[in-house]
Amino acid sequence: MTIQINLANFTNIVDPLKIAEEIFRQNPHIHIPVPIREIAKAAGIKEIFSEKDIDFEGALLANEEKTSGVITYKEHTDCPGRERFTIAHELGHYLNPKHKQNFNCEAKQLSFTNHEKEKEANLFASYILMPDKFVLKHINSTPLLDLKFILEMAEKFSVSTEAIIHTVSRLSKIPIAFIFSIDNKVRYFSKSKNFPYLNLRPKQKMPTSILYSENENFEKQNIIRKKAISWPLPYSDKTLIEETVSSKGKYGITMLYYQY
Numbered sequence: 738m739t740i741q742i743n744l745a746n747f748t749n750i751v752d753p754l755k756i757a758e759e760i761f762r763q764n765p766h767i768h769i770p771v772p773i774r775e776i777a778k779a780a781g782i783k784e785i786f787s788e789k790d791i792d793f794e795g796a797l798l799a800n801e802e803k804t805s806g807v808i809t810y811k812e813h814t815d816c817p818g819r820e821r822f823t824i825a826h827e828l829g830h831y832l833n834p835k836h837k838q839n840f841n842c843e844a845k846q847l848s849f850t851n852h853e854k855e856k857e858a859n860l861f862a863s864y865i866l867m868p869d870k871f872v873l874k875h876i877n878s879t880p881l882l883d884l885k886f887i888l889e890m891a892e893k894f895s896v897s898t899e900a901i902i903h904t905v906s907r908l909s910k911i912p913i914a915f916i917f918s919i920d921n922k923v924r925y926f927s928k929s930k931n932f933p934y935l936n937l938r939p940k941q942k943m944p945t946s947i948l949y950s951e952n953e954n955f956e957k958q959n960i961i962r963k964k965a966i967s968w969p970l971p972y973s974d975k976t977l978i979e980e981t982v983s984s985k986g987k988y989g990i991t992m993l994y995y996q997y
C-alpha cells in the first residue's frame with residue numbers, strides 16, 4: 738500500500754479534522770490500523786526515532802517550510818498504541834500551517850491540556866488513527882457494545898484503550914459510560930451524550946469496590962461483569978450492567994451500560 742501526500746494541498750487547512758480528511762481524500766485506500774508511520778514518511782518526515790530516557794513524550798524538528806522533518810517519541814513497548822498516538826500528534830503539528838516547525842511535547846500535553854495547539858494536535862491524532870466512519874462501522878456492527886468489544890477495537894485500530902474509549906463515547910448512540918479509577922478512587926469519566934448525568938468527582942471513592950488485577954495490561958479475559966446497583970444514577974426500568982477490567986494492581990476501567 739503506497740501512501741502519497743501532496744503537501745501543497747495542506748497549506749490552507751488549519752482544522753485538524755479537515756487535515757485528516759485531506760489525507761484520506763488523497764489516499765482513499767487507507768484502512769485500519771492506519772499506517773501512521775508511512776503517512777508521516779510520505780509527508781516528508783525523514784526519520785521517526787524512539788528514545789527510552791527522555792523527559793518528553795514526543796518532539797518535532799522540521800525545516801522552516803515544513804517540507805521535511807524528524808519525529809522523536811518516547812518508547813512504550815508495552816503500549817504500541819501510545820507510541821502511534823505520539824507520532825500522530827507530532828504529525829498534527831507538522832501538517833498544521835498555524836503551528837511552528839519545532840515542538841517538544843510532554844505527556845500531559847498529549848492527554849488533558851488547555852493549550853490550543855496541543856489540543857489541535859491531539860484532535861488530529863484521534864481523527865487520523867480512529868476515523869469516525871470506521872469506528873461507527875464497528876460499533877454499529879455489534880449486537881452488544883460491551884467492554885470486551887471495546888478492548889478488541891483498541892487492538893484492531895492499534896490505539897490505547899483510553900483513546901478508543903474517548904472516541905466510542907463521543908460517537909455512541911447507545912447510552913454508555915466509562916469510569917477510570919486508581920486505587921478505588923475516581924480519576925475521571927467519559928460518557929456518551931445520552932447517558933444520564935453522572936455525579937462523580939475526581940478522587941472520590943468508587944461507588945463499587947474493585948479488586949485490581951496485577952496484569953500488565955487491560956485483558957479481555959479478566960473482565961468482571963455484574964449488575965450495577967451502587968451508582969448515583971436516576972431510576973430506570975432497565976438493568977444497569979457494570980463491567981470492570983484492571984491492571985498493574987491499581988488501574989481500573991469500569992463500563993456502565995443498560996441491558997435491553
Ligand SMILES: [Zn+2]
Pocket residue numbers: 826827830840841842846854855858
Ligand atoms: Zn504537541
